[in-house]
Amino acid sequence: MMQFITVLVMCILVGSEVDLFIPSFPELQNVFNISTFMVELTLGVNLLAHCFTSLIVGILGDLYGRKPIILIGLIIFIAGSLFCVFAIEYWQLLFGRLLQGIGISGPAVLSYVVIADTYSTEKQQQMMGILNGSVTFAMAFAPVIGSYVSLFFHWRGNFVLLLILGLISLVLGILFIQQGQTKPYTSKCFKEYYVVFQSPKTFYYISTICLLVLPYWLFIGMAPILYIGDLGVTLYEFGFYQGATALMFSIISFSSGYCIKKFGQLNCFIFSISMLCTFIVFTLILIAFRVTNPVIITICMQFLALGIIYPVNILYPLSLESIAYAKGKIAAVIAASRLILIAFSIQTVSYTYQGTFAPIGITMCFILVVMFWCCYKLFRISRPI
Template identity: 30%
Template sequence: MISPKSLLTAAIIASLVAIGPLSTDMYLPAFPMLMQSFDADINQVQNTLSIFLIGFALAQLIYGPLSDRFGRKPVLMGGLLLFALSSLAIVFTDSISTLSALRLLQAIGGSAGPVLGRAMVRDIYGPTESARLLSYISTAMAVAPAAAPIIGGYLLVWFGWHSIFLFLAVYGAIGLLLLGIRIPETAPPGSHHVMSVSSLLKNYGILLKHPTWRWYTLTCSFVFAGLFSFLSGSSFIIIEFLGYKEEQFGLFFALVVIGFMLGTQIAGRLVRRIGINRLLGYGSLIAATGGISMLILALAEVHHVAAVVVPHMVYMVGVGIVMPQSMAGALAPFPHMAGAASALLGFIQMSFAAGVGVLVGHYHDGSPLTMSFSIALMGTLTLISFRRLQRINRQNEDDDQDGEEEPASAA
C-alpha cells in the first residue's frame, strides 16, 4: 500500500473520476457507425447515451450511503468490477437493445469512480485542503472530455467501434487492480454507520422545499442540459451533415472543451472579487448568448462547422462559470447534509439532461436546427432561473434586514 497523501494516490483517484467523461464522450464519434452496425435509427443510438446518464444519476443516490456503511474501498471496487465486465460484454453485443441494457449497468458501475473518488479525497485531506486538491483534479479532468473523442475517433477508424468499449474495460480493470493493491481504505475508523431510508427521504424532502436550493439546482440543470444537447446531436451534425471524418470530430470537440476550461479559469479568478451570485449572472448571460447565436445561424442556414463550434464554445464558457457557482450555492446552506444535497442535485441534473437528450434525438431532422434550438432554450432557461434566484435572494436579504430592525423599533 502507498501513502494516502502521495501523488500516486491522487493520480489514481483522478483517473477514477475521469471514468464519467470517458464513458460518455469516447464513443460519440461512433454514433453514425452504430446506426449502420445495428440497423438502428438516431433515436435508438442516442438513447444509449441517455440511458447511461440515467444510470449514472440513480447510482449517485445509493453509493454515498453504501460507502458510509461498508467503507469507500469495497464499494468502489465493486463498482469498478461491474464497469469493467459490462464494458467487456458490450464488445460482444449484437443488438441495440442489449447495448442499451449494458450501458445502464456500465453507468451504475462507473458512477462509483467520481462519486467515491471525491469522497476519498475528502476523507484524506479534510474539508479545507480537499477543496484545493479537488480543484486540481477538476482542472486535470477537463482534459478527459477533450481527449476522449479524439482517442475514440482513432480507435474507431483503426479497429472499429468495439475497440472503444474494450479500451474502457481495460481502463476499469487497471483502475480496479491499482485500487486493490495500492490504496488503503480512506474512511476514518469507526465512521461506518447505517442511514435509514426514512432519514434519507426526509433530507431530500427538506432540500426540495428549500427555494434557493431548488433554483440553484434548476440553474445548474438547465445549463448542463444544453451541454448534453450538444453531446447528443453534435456527432451527427459534424460527421453526417457536414461531412467531416470521425477523427476530426474529436478535434472540434476539444475546441468546445477549451471554452469550458476558459470559463472555469475565469470563475476561479473572479469569484472572490465579485461573489458567487454576480458571477452566476454573467455566466448565465454568456450561455444564453452562445445558445441563441447558434440558433440564429441555424435558422439562417449557415451550414459551416464554425457556426456550430464557435457559438457552443461561447456557451461552454458560460457552463464553466455557472456549474461550479450554482453547485456551491446549492450546497452552502446545508453543511450538515452536504452529501445528500450533492447527490440529489446530481440526480436531478443528470435526469433532466437525459430527458432533453432523448428529445433532441427524437426530433432530429438531419440539420443543426433541433440541437441549436435545444441549446438556445436551455441557455435562456438558465438565465431565467438565475433571475428568479436573484429575486428570492433579495427577498431573503430584505426579510433579514426587517428582522434586525424590529427589536430597535420596539425599544
C-alpha cells in the same frame, strides 16, 4: 496527494464514459442496422441507469462510507465494459451500457464527496478547478480520442479503452481512497432525500448546476449525428471540431482556480453569465439564417464553454454545504437530476431531429433561460457569492 490523484483518475473515467464511444454512433447504426433513436438509446439507457443508481449510492455512501461503494461501482462498470467489448447483438451492447451506467454512479457521485470530506470549502473551490478541468478535458477530448480509436480500431476499441481506465481506477481506489465520513443512523429508505428537496436553497443550487451543464451534454450527444451524418464532416475532421471546444473547456477549467482567486467569485460569475447570453444570441442567429457551416457552429459553442465553468466551480462546493450531514445525498441528487435531464433531452431531440441544427440550438437556449430563472431565485434566497 495520492487520494487526490485517484479521485482525478476516477473523474477522468466519469467524464469519458459517455463521450468516448459517441463518434462510433454512425458505425453502430451500420453494424447493428438500427435507427438514430436506437443508437441514441445506448446513451439514454446508460444515463438513466446512472441516474437512478446515483440515488442509492448517495444513501449508501453516507451510511457505509465512500470507499466500499465506489469500489463496488467500479467492479460493476468493468463487468459492463466486458459485455460491450464482446457484444455480438444489439441487446448485448445495450445491457453492457446499462451495467456501465449502474457502476459509474459510485465514483461519479462520491469521488467529489471524498474531497469534500477532507478539505475546506475554499480549498474545494480551488480543487474543483482541477477536477472539473480534468472532467471537462475528458468530456471534450473523449470524442476526439474516440474518433481516432474508431478510425483505427472500430467501435470495440473505445470500450476496450474504457475497460482499461476502469481497471486502473479500481486498483488506485483499493490502495488510496479513505473510508470517509459515515452517518450510522442514516436510513436505507429514499425518504432520506426528503430533507434535500425540502430546502428551497438546495433545490435552486441543484437546478442551477444541472441546467448549466445540460446544454453542453445535449450538444455532445447529438454532435456526431449532426456533423458526420448531415453536415458532411468526416470522422477524421470531427476530431478537430471537438478538439476546439475541448481546448476552450480545458483552458478555462484549469485556470478557473487562479482566476476566481485573482478577480473574485462575483466578477467571474458575471463574466460567465455574459458569455451564456452571447451564446443564446449567437445560436438564435444561426437558427434564423439556417447556418449549416460546422466551423461557425463550433465557434458558437465556444461561448457556451466560456460560460459554464466558473459558476459550476463556485456553486458546487457551496451546494454540498447547504445541508448539514447530507453531502452524499446532495451529490447524488445533482448527479441523478443532471443525468435524467440529459437522457430526456437527448432522446427528445433525437426523436424530433430532421438533419438540422435548429432543434438542438432551440433546446439549448430554452434550457439556459430556465437556468437563469433558477439562478435568480437562488440569489434571492441565499446570496451565495
